[in-house]
Amino acid sequence: MHSSGPPQKGHCAGAIDLPVDEVTCQQFVELVTQYFEGALAPRTLTQVEEHLVMCDWCVTYVEHVQATIASLSQLREERSPEPPHAVLAALRARKAGGG
Amino acid sequence: MRPESTLAPAQVAVQDEQTVAALRAGDEWAFRDLYARTYPMMKRVARAYVASDAVAEEIVQETWMAVVTGIDRFEGRSALGTWIFSILTNQAKTHSARESRALPFSSVAVRDANEPAVDPDRFQKDEDAWPGHWATPPRPWQKPERRLLSLEARGHLKAALAQLPDRQRLIVGLRDIEGHSAAEVCDRLGLSRENQRVLLHRGRSRLRAALEEYLETADL
Numbered sequence: 001m002h003s004s005g006p007p008q009k010g011h012c013a014g015a016i017d018l019p020v021d022e023v024t025c026q027q028f029v030e031l032v033t034q035y036f037e038g039a040l041a042p043r044t045l046t047q048v049e050e051h052l053v054m055c056d057w058c059v060t061y062v063e064h065v066q067a068t069i070a071s072l073s074q075l076r077e078e079r080s081p082e083p084p085h086a087v088l089a090a091l092r093a094r095k096a097g098g099g
Numbered sequence: 100m101r102p103e104s105t106l107a108p109a110q111v112a113v114q115d116e117q118t119v120a121a122l123r124a125g126d127e128w129a130f131r132d133l134y135a136r137t138y139p140m141m142k143r144v145a146r147a148y149v150a151s152d153a154v155a156e157e158i159v160q161e162t163w164m165a166v167v168t169g170i171d172r173f174e175g176r177s178a179l180g181t182w183i184f185s186i187l188t189n190q191a192k193t194h195s196a197r198e199s200r201a202l203p204f205s206s207v208a209v210r211d212a213n214e215p216a217v218d219p220d221r222f223q224k225d226e227d228a229w230p231g232h233w234a235t236p237p238r239p240w241q242k243p244e245r246r247l248l249s250l251e252a253r254g255h256l257k258a259a260l261a262q263l264p265d266r267q268r269l270i271v272g273l274r275d276i277e278g279h280s281a282a283e284v285c286d287r288l289g290l291s292r293e294n295q296r297v298l299l300h301r302g303r304s305r306l307r308a309a310l311e312e313y314l315e316t317a318d319l
Contacts, residue, residue: 024231026222030215033300037281039292057236061217064237068307071256072275080138083131084160090167095125 023051028058032065115179122170134163137180139277141187144287147269148191150198158194162187184287216304240314252313259309267302274299 023031023044028051034040035048052059106114121129141162146155165186173182221235260268269288273279285295 024222025233025236026217026219026231029217029304030300032216033296033303037296039296055232057233060237060239064240064307064311065303067240068303068310069275071253071310072260072271072306073278074253075257075260075276076278077139080135083134083163087160087163087167088127088130090164091122091125091127091130093125094123094167095127097125 021047023047025051025055025058025061028052028055029061032062036065111178111180112175115175118179119170119173119175122167130167137183140273140279140287141184143269143272143277144184144187145191147265148188148195148200150200154194154198158187158190161190165190178286180283181286214301214304216300217308237311238315240311252310255313256306256310259306263302263305267298267305270295270298271302271306275303 028048031040031044031048035045040048052062118129118133122133138159141159142155145158145162146152149155149158162183166183169186173179177185221233223229223232223234227234260271263271270284273284274281281292281295284290285292288295290298
């Protein structure tokens, strides 16, 4: 299953680095998916996490994204339709023919 | 059978071997298990190539027929899922060509359009006190008594999902609705991790904005 929250500590495969000293809110909202996916370079991850300590509004934005993902998961249909008759017939023919 | 995204590569290979043997023997239980696990992703991928659910369903059925009748030709050089999806995308491309539709993952770079996650007007400008910080910040959605999305809000979300560009809707569907991993999605669709992430980011951003607009109106 994918991550819909902050990455595990130290995990940042395929990392992305920003040449800035601090992250603004406008930059943060563009980084949030990479943050969830663990794709930020250590330095940028630190800047993002420092920003979230200081910015309740961006924490709210993270909660928005998490709520959106959670809501999407509720749209999953639990049952697939019945396999098509012709495909089942072909499968049964294999069995009858000894596979 | 366990979902492929929860297994290590060696475990996938073992599970594949068991599944292939069962299919060759005409094992209906094994087939139904594989079908149920794979159908949602197959339907979403097929639907990204064609104009209607009915044609997407046709593509999925044609693919399964090809899998069942051609399983003896599967040599195990790729994962079973990769093989199934290569058949699916070939079938989908054939149908797509008949409809003269642009393919969803053609060579056009994913980065060709600039699409900010949030309306830039919601942030302070260079001449303001805190450039780049919120001018119109997001408000909390969660009320303790409202944990689950209401039916009406869910309908609104579905409508917003239907309006996403095809590629964004497909990636959001596979990752956030069906719960597939990034690795699985990139493998099945032949996408780079970065391109997949860009599509996911844009799709999620649009849906978040649509939910925000709806929920703030509903709260009035």
